[in-house]
Amino acid sequence: MALEIPGPRIGQVAVRDDKNGWIERMRAKVQVFLKPGVLDVQGKAIEGALHGLGFDGVDHVRVGKTIEFDLPGGDPAKAEADVKTMCEKLLANTVIESYRVEVA
Amino acid sequence: MKAAVIVFPGSNCDRDCAVGVERSTGAKVEMVWHGDAELPKGLDLIVLPGGFSYGDYLRCGAMASQSPVMKAVVKAANDGVPTLGVCNGFQILCESHLLPGALLRNEKLKYICKPVDLEIVNGNTRFTAAFGERRTARMTIGNGEGNFFGDEDLLDRLEGEGQVVFRYANENPNGSARNIAGIVNAKGNVLGMMPHPDRAFEAELGSADGAVLFKSVLG
Numbered sequence: 668m669a670l671e672i673p674g675p676r677i678g679q680v681a682v683r684d685d686k687n688g689w690i691e692r693m694r695a696k697v698q699v700f701l702k703p704g705v706l707d708v709q710g711k712a713i714e715g716a717l718h719g720l721g722f723d724g725v726d727h728v729r730v731g732k733t734i735e736f737d738l739p740g741g742d743p744a745k746a747e748a749d750v751k752t753m754c755e756k757l758l759a760n761t762v763i764e765s766y767r768v769e770v771a
Numbered sequence: 772m773k774a775a776v777i778v779f780p781g782s783n784c785d786r787d788c789a790v791g792v793e794r795s796t797g798a799k800v801e802m803v804w805h806g807d808a809e810l811p812k813g814l815d816l817i818v819l820p821g822g823f824s825y826g827d828y829l830r831c832g833a834m835a836s837q838s839p840v841m842k843a844v845v846k847a848a849n850d851g852v853p854t855l856g857v858c859n860g861f862q863i864l865c866e867s868h869l870l871p872g873a874l875l876r877n878e879k880l881k882y883i884c885k886p887v888d889l890e891i892v893n894g895n896t897r898f899t900a901a902f903g904e905r906r907t908a909r910m911t912i913g914n915g916e917g918n919f920f921g922d923e924d925l926l927d928r929l930e931g932e933g934q935v936v937f938r939y940a941n942e943n944p945n946g947s948a949r950n951i952a953g954i955v956n957a958k959g960n961v962l963g964m965m966p967h968p969d970r971a972f973e974a975e976l977g978s979a980d981g982a983v984l985f986k987s988v989l990g
Contacts, residue, residue: 680821696874701875704922705875705920706875706878706946708876708878708946709876709880712880715979757829757837758829759831760830760833760875762865763873764919
């Protein structure tokens with residue numbers, strides 16, 4: 668019979684809580700970029716600087732941001748749905764930005 | 772007449788707005804802290820001032836749009852209370868979905884602080900009526916993210932419905948779509964603008980055109 672070892676499963680974070688034992692946590696990574704049709708002036712400036720360094724072929728530079736955090740639960744589908752709601756409500760301004768969500 | 776100026780952590784034009792409104796109109800102005808869940812009763816104007824609310828973290832205006840007082844502001848604005856957002860206040864109005872569109876980084880990436888000439892595109896709003904037949908105004912801008920953006924459909928609609936209130940007249944300082952400097956909502960009671968009426972309310976400041984705007988809405 669396999670031995671039950673309390674603790675995190677591979678790829679998941681868990682924290683020890685005195686009352687509830689091991690609580691599953693998931694790690695979310697959200698990437699936010701300006702939409703393709705929106706002029707990314709920072710990206711353009713960086714592109715110009717890279718050309719100045721001799722990297723002439725560089726094109727389509729986009730600057731975005733990455734937001735990472737832990738959240739409770741062990742169900743990736745639910746976590747992903749929650750994180751998407753967070754993106755719609757706060758993390759991205761969908762008028763100008765698109766987002767990508769990874770949960771593990 | 773009674774006005775409220777909302778003070779967020781990082782607001783820096785809240786005093787200017789209060790003094791500007793008081794001196795231009797004689798209205799009583801109350802400062803309301805962002806953590807308050809309720810607004811004073813019987814307001815004739817709500818002002819969201821310029822500055823760097825919450826340090827511009829995440830996006831300009833994004834954190835402020837989630838602060839407790841904004842629930843009350845959104846409700847009051849939807850109930851028809853005149854609401855003016857200047858600069859960072861404009862960004863907060865967009866992030867709160869009281870106004871459509873968004874404000875991007877200035878086209879040339881620079882923070883720009885200088886007087887600008889404005890075209891009064893719609894002189895029939897409650898914010899511009901006191902300008903009468905005048906179709907130009909002069910105020911100061913001070914922004915790093917004042918580049919108004921909307922998709923073509925939105926821009927056509929704003930222009931078609933008379934919701935574009937101010938345009939940059941001689942030059943477009945920040946790359947704003949169709950030179951837009953200020954817009955109102957469809958109902959006409961929420962105005963967002965990048966130029967500062969609160970920095971132009973008496974001749975000693977270089978222009979008193981901001982006072983005309985305050986008088987329009989509180990006159």
